[in-house]
Amino acid sequence: MTSEQDPGGVPELPSPGLAALAQAHGIATEFHGYHGVLRTVQASTIRSVLAAMGVAAFSEEQVAAALTEHENAPWRRLLPLCVVARAGRQSEFFVHVRDGSAVAVDVVCEDGSRRALEQVDAWVPPHVVDGESRGRATFALPADLPLGWHELRAREARPDGADGPGVVLRARTPLAVTPDRLEVPDLPTELGGRAWGLMAQLYSVRSEASWGIGDLADLAELASLAGGLGADFLLVNPLHAAEPVAPQEPSPYLPSTRRFVNPSYVRPEDVREAGYLPSSQRALVEWAQQGVRDANSDPGLLDRDESWAAKKAALEVLFAAPRTPARERAFAQFRAEQGRGLANFALWCAIAEHFEGRDRPAEADDITSPLVARLRIELRERAEFYTWLQWVADTQLAAAQRVARSAGMRVGVMHDLAVGVHPVGAETWASRRLFAPGMTVGAPPDMYNQQGQDWSQPPWRPDALARSGYAPLRDMVRTVLRHAGALRIDHVIGLFRLWWIPEGAQPDEGTYVRYDHEAMVGVLALEAHRARALLIGEDLGTVEPWVRDYLEDRGILGTSVLWFEKDDDGGPLPPEHYRELALATVTTHDLPPTAGYLDGDHVDLRASLGLLTEPVEVVRQAARAEREAMLSALRRRGLLADHPTEREVVEALHRYLVATPSRLLGVSLADAVGERRAQNQPGTHTEYPNWKVPLADAAEQVVRVEDLAASARLASLVAAINGELRTRADELG
Known part of the structure; x- marks a missing residue:
């Protein structure tokens, strides 16, 4: 080569x-x-x-x-930085001591029980470090250790010598015992152990009572509707927190932190204290909404800043309202559970608000600075407000998941986990040592993004993650899964390797950096097991086959997008050859909805934005050939008649997916109502209004939550999917 x-x-x-x-x-x-x-x-x-x-x-x-x-x-350390093991499998780890010293290691489990570990007879020649001869002892972790976050504790007893008589050195390190394999929860037996669900960009799906963008009340309504139609899950975009001041970053995949929720999704009227406000204060809440309520019927671009300004004014009124003792205890419990992470996030929000519209001193960007220590005291009331917002969001997320399950969903809400965070957000501020300075994450050139991509996200340092015992990953996933039945992990290959780009370089001038996937996947699996949640890895693009095999072995579903699934000749992959452990969909949020894709809108859009490196006619011809090959495959299977309508093609594509063995089938809400406009065009920032397009139909007329129940197009698509699923289940016995 x-x-x-x-x-x-x-x-x-x-x-x-x-x-x-x-x-x-x-x-x-x-x-x-x-x-x-x-x-x-x-x-x-x-x-x-x-x-x-x-x-x-x-x-x-x-x-x-x-x-x-x-x-x-490693020879200088008594114990490893951390140890991640699989339950049911015996594994080993190394302990390093002064040559000739005796060492003992115990496991202290979460429940406080203690267990001595056995040393394995595996002699290794000593190694000289800093003029001292160091020895290696190998210890075995038994296969029957319980799942959980435990601790290894070591004691090195040095012989009499320069250090004095009987010197004992002690060390401790985290031990995570993770599931060997996640079990897929029971899915509807009447559908052959399979399930389908809706996929929606929540901010774009509004109701008559929304505040200009879709929110958690709309999530509950949409979940109830979907459950009534036979859906078992509702996948939404990442709900991660953005900046608390304007301008808010519109991309849900570039949050300030992935652990906490964007309070823009809170519905003020659903805060319990709203029902007990005096009329004068209730009027303040109602007035705040009046300025943004008309936006719910506006097909123009979403205005997050306007919506948040109105909600924030109303939420401040509600925050000042007295809470019952029971509510106060629940708030205190939530605050205690989320600990220092929540306190730091709330302080970051308060500081961002404090310096809004003013020059921000460099000291404010250093969490260890005297200025930040002083602001932690001076801004404690505003930090309390942002802490309260997270509690309110948590209660409304819990309510949405309860509604989803009550509507008959087996899984309920499926959250989405972004790859990384904003370079100057709350997470980088609170945990700067975890991130690689001067680096951003992206992707090398591919067919759909021929210049490569720079996502403007700083990567976690693999070594810093290990030193932290993977606590940041654990805490993030644990919080996101509090009220969810599943978690989709965007760009799951990022648990294995990420494309690092030096700042100032072009996206194709980066390189891959490996992560300890065994540890990171294990941590995810442990938290998902405890939450009884499914994990779905978005494994599109350049992914080595062994990665998909590894994830399947761990019980983590993959992702199959119809347009990306090809046979050896480059044609549509026959449905029988799709993976079973996968979430199969026709489209993705990085492509135009199916109606637009069929017409080649993705080519026209990239050409107009200067994102192509090949002649536009070459790319357009390839898109036409792809479309015709897909339509031919549909006709060969009797799924499509001659001269079909656009709706019939969209339904046939979904029936094609039903013929796959994939356990989960995702249906884009945009496809279900005939939307054509893309939510996101990768490789752009200001060139295209990414993540600002409200849900609309083919005529660009707004579709609200209340309109969905009467949508003939949605009903027809759902009937086609449910009917095909039942037919397939009956055929398979």
Whole structure:
């Protein structure tokens, strides 16, 4: 194979030492482009990535020193940074002591019970570090340890010597015992153990009573409607928190934090205290809504800032209202459960509000600074308000999930987890040490984004995650799953590797960085097991086959999008060849709805935005050929007549999916009402109104929650899916 050359000339290739150092830190030195050509990563990129990990490699002397340090580092530690194991499997870990010392290790379980571990007879030659001879002891974790977050505790008893008589050194490290495999919850037996659900961008789905954008009350209404139609889940966009001040970032995939909820989704009238307000204060809430209520019928772009300003004014009135003792205790319990993470997030919100419209001092961006310590005291009342907002959002999320289950859904609300966070958001502010400075995450060029993508998100440092015992990942997933039946993990390959791009570089000038997928997937599986939730990994794009096999082995469903599933000749993949453990859909939020895709809107849009690297006619012809191949496949299966309407084609595509063995089938609400406009065009920021398009029909007339029950198009699509599912179940016995 040959290496591609950059247009600007011959890149500097990494030296053997730099390549070895990169490999030691999980940094790829070469990768295959989307045309299958092997590309070598520039040395400058590798040095930048290493620097972001705290490793200087700008000379061969530094490279040699860094390699030695990497080899010696584990030998200096008594215990590993953390240990993640699978239940039901015996595993081993290393303990490092002064050569000749005795060592003992116990497991202290969550319930307080203690268990001594046995040392394995596995002699390893000692290793000299910093002039001291260090030995390695191997300990076994028994297969019958209970699931949970435990702790390893070690005691090294050193012989008499320079340290004095009988010196005992102690260390402790987190131990997570995770499920070997998640069990898929029971799905409807009358449908052959399969289920379907709606997929919606919640902010775009409004009702008559909304405040300009869809909210958690609309989520409950939509869940009730979907459950009544036979759906078993409702997948919504990430509900992660954005900035508390204007302008709010419109992308739900670029939040300030993934752990907490955007209070813009709160419905003020559903806060319990709203029912007990004096008439004068109730009027304030009603007046606040009047300014945004007309927007619910406006087909124009959504205005999050206007909606949040109105809601915030109303919510401040409700926050000031007295709460009953029981409500106050519930609020206090929530605050205690969420701990320091919630306190820091609320403080960040209060500080952002405090400096709104003013120059923000650099000290305010450092959580350890004296200024932030002072503001923690001065802004405690405003921080309390933002803490309360999270409690209110949590109660309304709980209510929506109860409605979903009461409507007959087996799964209920399915949340979506973004890949990362905003570079100057709450999460990077509170946990800066976890993130790689000077790096953003994205994707290399592919067929749909031929210039690559830069998502403007700082990546977690793999080493920092391990040092934290994966607590940030645990706490985030635990909070998101509090009131959910499933979690979709966007770009699940990010648990295995991420495309890091040095700041200022083009998206195709990055490289892959590996993560400890065994640990990260294990943490997700443990929290999902405890929440009794499904996990679905969005594994589209360039994903090695072994990754999909690994996720399936762990009981994590994959994602199949009809337009991306191809056979060996590049034609539509026959439905029988789809994966069983998968969420299968016709489309995704990164493509136009199916009506628009069939007409080639995705080509026209990318051409108009200058995102194509091939001639537009070449790409348009490929889109036409793709469409005709799909229609031919539908006709061969008797799913489509000659001269079909657009609605009939959309229904036939969904019936094609029913013929797959996939356990979950997702139906875009946009497809169900005839919407054509894309919610998002990857590779753009201001060039296209991403995440601002309200739900509408083919004529761009707004479709509200109340309109859905009478939608003939929705009813026809649901009938086609339910009928096909029952027919398939009957055929299979």
